[in-house]
Amino acid sequence: MATSTPSTPASPRLLVLISGNGSNLQALISATTSTPPTLPAHIIHVISNKKAAFGLTRAANANIPTTYHNLVPYKKQHADIASARQAYDAELVRLILEQKPDMVVCAGWMHIFSEAALQPLVEAGVGIINLHPALPGQFDGADAIERAYKAFQRGEIGGTGIMIHWVICEVDRGEPIVVREVEMVAGEELAELEERIHRVEHVEIVNGTRMALKRLMREREAAGRT
Template sequence: MKRITVLISGSGSNLQALIDASQSPRLPGQITFVLSSRSNAYGLTRASNAGIPTSICALKTYLTKNPGSTRVEYDAEVAKRVMESRPDLVVLAGWMHILSPAFLDAIHVPIINLHPALPGAFDGANAIGRAYEAFGKGEVKGTGAMVHRVVKEVDRGEPLVVREVEIKKGETLEELETRIHEVEHEIIVEGARIALDA
C-alpha cells in the first residue's frame, strides 16, 4: 500500500475526504502521517480519530525555540519530518505556508496541492475572495478549483485535475466557498489517485 503524508493548517475537511477515500477502493494508498502548521488545527483531531500519527511544526514556535533561525530553516525542518514519514506522495491540503526551495529540494517524491482557482487565475492566498470580487466587477464569469503538482512558482505546477465552478448572481461569498469546498473534496481524492498511479 502506498504511503501518503498530508500537510494541513486548518479544519482538515479535505484531509477527511482523503481519509474516507483511503478506506475504500477510490484511493490506492493509506494516510500514514499528518503534519500541521497550527497546534489548534481541527484536522489533527480528525487524524487522531482515524488512528493516524500526527506532528505539529508551527513557524512561530519554531522560530522562538531556535533564536536566529530563518524561514528557510523552518522549511528544512518540515521537510525532514515529512521525509522521516517515508511517503510515496505528499499532499498539501489547506497548508497555509508557501514552501521554499529548501523544502521542495529535500522532498524526493511527488508533491501535490489543492488550490481553489483555475490554472493561472488567482494564484496564492484568498483565491475565492478575489474571484468573487472579480465576478462582482464583471471581470470573470466563474472560478474553479484544481489539484496541481507543486513547483517553485506558487500554484503554477502541472494541473492534474481541474473543475470549473459557476459563480451564481446574488450568492454570498460563504455560499460560493461552500460549493467550492464540495468540489475540492472530490478532486483532492482524484488528484491523489492520479499522482499515485503516475
C-alpha cells in the same frame, strides 16, 4: 509441495499537510478506508502548522499519527525571517522524509514551499501535490475564493474553479493534474460560493491524488525504482 504466493504490493504511502478544518483530509481518509477503497493508498501521517487545526482531530479519530510544526519558535530563535524560514523548512523536510512517504498532499496547507524544502523531496523521489481553489493562472496564493468572488462582483470574470497540481517553487503554478470549473451565481453570498467549491474539492482531491499516484508509480517503474 508448497507453492509460494505472490506478494501483494504495499499501498502507496501518503503524508498530508494541513492548516485548518481538514475537510479535504477527511475526504482522503474516507476514500482510503472505504470498502473497497476509492483511493488505494494509506495515510501514514498528518502534519499541521496550526495547533488548533481541527484536521488534527480528524486524523486522531482515524488513528493517524500527527505532528504540529509551527514557524513561530523559529522566528524567536533567529534574528531574521529568512534564517527562521530556512531552519523551519529544513526541519519540515526532515519530518516528512522520516515517515518515508511516496507522496505528500497539501490539503489546505498555508505555507509556501521554498526551493530548499522541495529539492530534497525531489531527490528522494517523493511526489508533492497541492489543492488550490482557483483555475490555473488565476488568483494564485491566499484568499483565492474571496478574490474570485470580488472579481465576479466587478464583472471581471464569469466563473472560477479548483485545481490539483504538482508543487513547484512558483506558488500555484505547477502542472495541473485536475481542473474543475465552478460557475458563479449572481446574488450568491461568499459563504455559499465557498460551500459549493468545497464540495467540488472533496471529490477532486481524491481523484487528483489517485491520478498523481498512478503517474508517480509509472515513472518509478520506468526508472527501475519500484
